[in-house]
Amino acid sequence: MPERIIVFTMEKVGSSTVKWALEHAGYLVDRVTPSNWTGFEHNPRMYKTITMMRDPIAQMASMHFEYSHKGAPQSARTPHDFMVDYLPKITGIDVYKYYFDKRKGWQIYDERMMLIRTESLTEQLDAALTAFIGPGDYLIDHRAKGVDRFGPKYDEYLRSHKIIDPERLLDVDYVKHFYTDEEIEGFKQRWLKK
Numbered sequence: 001m002p003e004r005i006i007v008f009t010m011e012k013v014g015s016s017t018v019k020w021a022l023e024h025a026g027y028l029v030d031r032v033t034p035s036n037w038t039g040f041e042h043n044p045r046m047y048k049t050i051t052m053m054r055d056p057i058a059q060m061a062s063m064h065f066e067y068s069h070k071g072a073p074q075s076a077r078t079p080h081d082f083m084v085d086y087l088p089k090i091t092g093i094d095v096y097k098y099y100f101d102k103r104k105g106w107q108i109y110d111e112r113m114m115l116i117r118t119e120s121l122t123e124q125l126d127a128a129l130t131a132f133i134g135p136g137d138y139l140i141d142h143r144a145k146g147v148d149r150f151g152p153k154y155d156e157y158l159r160s161h162k163i164i165d166p167e168r169l170l171d172v173d174y175v176k177h178f179y180t181d182e183e184i185e186g187f188k189q190r191w192l193k194k
Contacts, residue, residue, distance in 0.1 A: 025136030054118035166191035
């Protein structure tokens with residue numbers, strides 16, 4: 001029977017890419033978020049778990065666009081909430097207590113959980129999965145799915161919604177723990193131009 005892997009993430013961080021890569025290599029994958037966690041039948045502490053994070057402004061903008069496009073209510077959870085309130089309760093691992101290799105963009109914790117940044121998927125997912133669960137035929141196909149599905153509407157949404165005070169939004173421990181100063185500056189410049 002194929003090994004089961006849990007992909008436990010926030011919304012809009014690229015978890016589909018990880019799920020597809022694992023399924024292509026023959027793994028059973030459960031993709032779980034805080035909003036669909038209740039009723040989930042498997043204990044993630046019994047399985048290897050992958051979690052993800054993303055530039056929080058990009059993640060929140062993508063989430064807001066998708067929920068407003070669907071007419072669905074938006075989650076009030078922030079990336080910090082996920083890392084502090086959800087991830088340790090579900091996995092037993094507090095990622096803030098551990099070193100994170102910002103240059104590599106991913107880290108394995110206690111041999112049973114891996115965290116990878118969305119921005120690192122294209123270049124690092126194969127190496128990260130190989131280190132975490134072993135070599136496999138991982139299909140790495142990461143691109144912004146929202147752009148593929150919504151194209152010009154998403155681009156227009158980003159142009160028409162100004163991000164107020166991106167410096168303040170990015171000057172938080174959550175971002176500083178996982179990104180280099182240069183990467184944070186790049187995010188600031190990206191969102192200041194919007």
